[in-house]
Amino acid sequence: MRHLQTFRLIEAVARAGSMRKAAGDMNITASALVRRINRFEAEFGAEIFERLPGGVRLNPAGELVLHHYRATRSDLSRVQSQVADLAGERRGHVSIGCSQALIPYFLPREIAKYRAEHPGVTFSVNVRDRAQAEQELASYSSDLALVFEPVYLVDFEVVHVIPQAVNVVMRADHPLAAKKELRLRDCLDTPHIAPSAKYGVRHLLDFAARRGTRNVSPLVETESFELIRHYVIHENVIGFQIPIGLRDPADGSLVFRPISERDLPDGNLILGQMRGRALPVASARFAMQLATALKDYDASIRS
Amino acid sequence: MRHLQTFRLIEAVARAGSMRKAAGDMNITASALVRRINRFEAEFGAEIFERLPGGVRLNPAGELVLHHYRATRSDLSRVQSQVADLAGERRGHVSIGCSQALIPYFLPREIAKYRAEHPGVTFSVNVRDRAQAEQELASYSSDLALVFEPVYLVDFEVVHVIPQAVNVVMRADHPLAAKKELRLRDCLDTPHIAPSAKYGVRHLLDFAARRGTRNVSPLVETESFELIRHYVIHENVIGFQIPIGLRDPADGSLVFRPISERDLPDGNLILGQMRGRALPVASARFAMQLATALKDYDASIRS
DNA sequence: CCATTGCGGTACAAAAAATGCACCACCCTA
DNA sequence: TAGGGTGGTGCATTTTTTGTACCGCAATGG
Numbered sequence: 001m002r003h004l005q006t007f008r009l010i011e012a013v014a015r016a017g018s019m020r021k022a023a024g025d026m027n028i029t030a031s032a033l034v035r036r037i038n039r040f041e042a043e044f045g046a047e048i049f050e051r052l053p054g055g056v057r058l059n060p061a062g063e064l065v066l067h068h069y070r071a072t073r074s075d076l077s078r079v080q081s082q083v084a085d086l087a088g089e090r091r092g093h094v095s096i097g098c099s100q101a102l103i104p105y106f107l108p109r110e111i112a113k114y115r116a117e118h119p120g121v122t123f124s125v126n127v128r129d130r131a132q133a134e135q136e137l138a139s140y141s142s143d144l145a146l147v148f149e150p151v152y153l154v155d156f157e158v159v160h161v162i163p164q165a166v167n168v169v170m171r172a173d174h175p176l177a178a179k180k181e182l183r184l185r186d187c188l189d190t191p192h193i194a195p196s197a198k199y200g201v202r203h204l205l206d207f208a209a210r211r212g213t214r215n216v217s218p219l220v221e222t223e224s225f226e227l228i229r230h231y232v233i234h235e236n237v238i239g240f241q242i243p244i245g246l247r248d249p250a251d252g253s254l255v256f257r258p259i260s261e262r263d264l265p266d267g268n269l270i271l272g273q274m275r276g277r278a279l280p281v282a283s284a285r286f287a288m289q290l291a292t293a294l295k296d297y298d299a300s301i302r303s
Numbered sequence: 304m305r306h307l308q309t310f311r312l313i314e315a316v317a318r319a320g321s322m323r324k325a326a327g328d329m330n331i332t333a334s335a336l337v338r339r340i341n342r343f344e345a346e347f348g349a350e351i352f353e354r355l356p357g358g359v360r361l362n363p364a365g366e367l368v369l370h371h372y373r374a375t376r377s378d379l380s381r382v383q384s385q386v387a388d389l390a391g392e393r394r395g396h397v398s399i400g401c402s403q404a405l406i407p408y409f410l411p412r413e414i415a416k417y418r419a420e421h422p423g424v425t426f427s428v429n430v431r432d433r434a435q436a437e438q439e440l441a442s443y444s445s446d447l448a449l450v451f452e453p454v455y456l457v458d459f460e461v462v463h464v465i466p467q468a469v470n471v472v473m474r475a476d477h478p479l480a481a482k483k484e485l486r487l488r489d490c491l492d493t494p495h496i497a498p499s500a501k502y503g504v505r506h507l508l509d510f511a512a513r514r515g516t517r518n519v520s521p522l523v524e525t526e527s528f529e530l531i532r533h534y535v536i537h538e539n540v541i542g543f544q545i546p547i548g549l550r551d552p553a554d555g556s557l558v559f560r561p562i563s564e565r566d567l568p569d570g571n572l573i574l575g576q577m578r579g580r581a582l583p584v585a586s587a588r589f590a591m592q593l594a595t596a597l598k599d600y601d602a603s604i605r606s
Numbered sequence: 607c608c609a610t611t612g613c614g615g616t617a618c619a620a621a622a623a624a625t626g627c628a629c630c631a632c633c634c635t636a
Numbered sequence: 637t638a639g640g641g642t643g644g645t646g647c648a649t650t651t652t653t654t655g656t657a658c659c660g661c662a663a664t665g666g
Contacts, residue, residue: 003306046386061386068382079371083349083364
């Protein structure tokens with residue numbers, strides 16, 4: 001939609017922090033860009049950038065303008081999506097920010113299932129930590145967030161929530177594998193590998209450990225749960241993950257055991273969107289499918 | 304804002320029902336207009352007008368596009384208003400659709416009071432019946448509605464409400480003027496002049512009369528409450544109006560008496576806006592002032 | 607301390623886009 | 637069947653936008 005071009009340029013300038021850089025990014029001359037910005041400011045009635053030596057920065061008015069643009073763009077794409085729906089084309093794009101645990105099993109299955117019915121719908125899936133996922137909802141960078149233990153910013157609206165207990169991941173021959181349920185102290189006493197602090201699993205572990213005046217002291221700390229799953233095969237230590245990110249391997253080499261609820265409360269896996277936003281048709285339908293799938297999944301692991 | 308020009312043209316075409324007429328209205332050639340519309344449809348990905356012999360009409364997709372435009376325009380003007388507020392200019396425009404009763408006394412006083420503090424703010428005030436007022440909120444044609452007994456469409460959000468009893472208006476020498484409070488049957492038995500059916504006062508009267516198996520049979524039926532107030536001076540009949548549209552004249556020629564609540568329940572005078580819409584700063588502030596004024600007014604007539 | 611570098615901004619010509627004019631095919635109506 | 641209305645289109649013209657080459661300025665780095 002060409003009538004939003006100026007806003008796209010404004011966004012690029014805000015991102016680049018410099019008109020000349022932004023001009024390069026947008027394949028345009030700096031002079032043309034400068035004039036578009038200046039003309040917009042004149043027409044709009046106020047400056048939207050602070051001119052600093054060495055670049056520019058959005059001022060508060062500019063923040064408002066940028067937010068208006070993002071809301072407009074989002075609403076327009078919603079309209080286009082609804083129109084495509086009207087015409088029976090059922091096209092669209094769904095953009096999701098999610099925790100790592102959803103990557104290996106849950107989301108691939110759900111996306112494939114959705115695309116089987118609506119082949120015209122495309123997806124973007126990005127791993128984001130709890131804060132990032134919510135921030136991207138607010139900037140209309142993604143339509144949905146599916147995160148473990150979100151931080152609950154003001155604009156976060158919960159669509160569906162299921163509880164998930166933190167599980168211990170280890171080799172089948174690990175001493176602790178014999179027990180059906182583990183105590184937190186056993187886990188902390190044995191060598192362990194843990195995710196870094198910005199993830200919900202670690203957050204819950206830290207909180208529970210501190211309550212028992214203990215500390216999580218991982219021998220390896222990582223941002224990758226995939227690393228955790230694979231590392232425990234090579235060195236016989238324990239790792240942590242939530243069940244939705246785990247599946248018994250065919251060779252039985254890995255086992256998972258929940259940590260007793262006495263020590264560690266269940267965390268929440270939450271599907272959310274930006275508060276008050278009208279999602280595009282495809283995203284809204286997919287969110288509904290996800291909510292159903294989460295509900296069924298939760299029912300299945302409880303039975 | 305020039306980037307919305309195409310949408311303005313679309314709106315004009317939708318209003319005119321013909322591209323050539325719209326082209327005339329917008330001081331542009333039909334050819335230019337046709338090409339802009341066609342280019343927009345190509346870019347948008349779908350037709351937004353039905354081509355009929357003898358003109359064009361918005362199709363459902365077009366309705367969505369037009370609604371998007373109105374929402375966008377409204378949000379943009381909200382942003383501009385907020386920015387002006389940031390800059391301490393305190394400019395803006397407030398657009399109100401209201402019932403006739405508010406015209407003579409209440410709104411002029413409140414608007415003057417507001418403008419005394421914010422001289423940069425301009426107003427448009429239009430008399431609308433109950434359905435129109437709400438419909439104009441939905442199309443972003445007005446920011447606020449202040450109506451007696453609204454019909455409550457889905458998108459109507461109540462900001463403040465006060466009860467108002469239907470009053471009888473008559474000359475001081477009318478026989479019924481002797482009583483402090485009138486019964487409905489007395490009013491229906493005496494010659495009366497009444498507003499037409501689309502107004503809340505008549506709606507309440509009709510409803511109450513039918514309950515008593517009676518009929519409102521006005522000797523003059525009018526859409527103008529001003530006519531009612533003046534007519535009862537010339538022919539000694541009774542008329543109806545709500546208190547907020549009435550004030551004792553200096554010469555004591557007119558008197559007002561409430562109809563007993565046993566016969567006629569109080570109606571609601573309601574200040575509302577479009578559901579979920581973020582109003583421009585000036586409109587939001589004025590709505591708050593109106594709510595306070597209504598509350599004070601209600602308290603004063605009860606004491 | 608002065609040359610260099612990168613910044614936003616601007617004059618002028620070239621390129622691109624929008625517009626106006628004349629005209630077409632079409633459909634309804636008188 | 638003729639006439640007036642509709643949406644749509646080729647072409648020359650006008651308006652707008654862009655690119656090139658600059659300017660003045662402030663920070664930076666030898």
